[in-house]
Amino acid sequence: MKRQAKSKIKARIAEAPTDGLRDTIIEGDCIAALKALPDACADLVFADPPYNLQLGGGLTRPDQSVVDGVDDDWDKFDDFKSYDDFTRAWLAECRRILKPDGAIWVIGSYHNVFRLGVALQDMGFWILNDVVWRKTNPMPNFKGTRFTNAHETLIWAGRSKESKYTFHYDALKLFNDDLQMRSDWTLPLCTGAERLKDREGRKAHPTQKPEALLHRIVLGTTRPGDLIVDPFFGTGTTGVAAKRLGRHYLGIERDADYAKAARARLAKVEPAAAEDLMVTKSKREEPRVPFGNVIEAGFIAPGDTLISPNGKKARVRADGSLASGDVTGSIHRVGAYVSNAPSCNGWTFWTHVDRKGRETSIDIFRREIRKQMSSAPGV
Secondary structure, eight states: OOHHHHHHHHHHHHHSTGGGTSSEEEESOHHHHHHTSOTTOEEEEEEOOOOOOOOOSOOBOTTOOBOOOOOOGGGOOSSHHHHHHHHHHHHHHHHHHEEEEEEEEEEEOTTTHHHHHHHHHHTTOEEEEEEEEEESSOOOOTTSSSOOOOEEEEEEEESSTTOOOOOOHHHHHHHTTTSOOOSEEEEOOSOGGGSOBOTTSSBSSTTOOOHHHHHHHHHHHOOTTOEEEETTOTTOHHHHHHHHTTOEEEEEESOHHHHHHHHHHHHTOOOOOGGGSOOOOOGGGSOOOOHHHHHHTTSSOTTOEEEOTTSOEEEEOTTSOEEETTEEEOHHHHHHHHTTOSOOOHHHHOEEEOTTOOEEEHHHHHHHHHHHHHHSTTO
């Protein structure tokens, strides 16, 4: 990219609202636009790069009607080397603009996803999961020469092995009816009213992704206020999910028609109210409460009795340790001893018995302390 083109992109960024990064679309080459961004500015990158389909000719249905597939110039490369060079160039810039605890999602088909995976690992990203998006309504294999291609693969990776990436495990579990969110997602292709059309009624973009797919990614791996960069913005699905969920987006798109369609689409999106963006926090995100805090707060007194599920008892000591027979130690260590187990979560194991014989899980007291901590001034 010539210096002049790069300077134009920098000027466009400088003119954009909210310090040039948030909630805007940059028109131009993705590599030049990424180079114009500052280091460590993004919390997440979502990338839906060209597939490099290597199509050998037009595709027709059995009735000889033409399939509206991906045959645009942006998906054409001379050979695998030129595609790999392009891939590594934009991935290098994405890694540079990610914050140390940032992460990236890339999506692809069998044509390119394996090349993407190799590039990610070679460049220092740390792969966290591959996710299979199983399409409920895939395009049939009209020639009958292969299996119907019914899925795409997403790769989720941290910027590095050390990255403390965002993952709302408990929120996604609730989202999935109290079942762990798996790495196979069954969702339909983008169809109906969601599918953008041009004036002639044709698809505005051949590979528009469903909003449901991006909703799950944004909800599960970002926080409200985070900046999500999409270097292949297309018609703006990433921006729609980001805006609706209280995140910020920066889209890069070289096709003016796609960018225009994205802007019109985004203008219609109403963000959710701030109070509706709260998600169930993971237990790992909650503040640590030592058992001694429960004693300090007066919920349990030295000399009180704790009882285990199997009826074993332990006495509480002033320093927050327990005594059961000749064994003393933490609520976890003594819990493991009386249950003859290698480890134990003492918070969910022990029940407190007060002087009137009433029983209460000690985890109730921990929750109360956490509630007080979260409501304290300045928290």
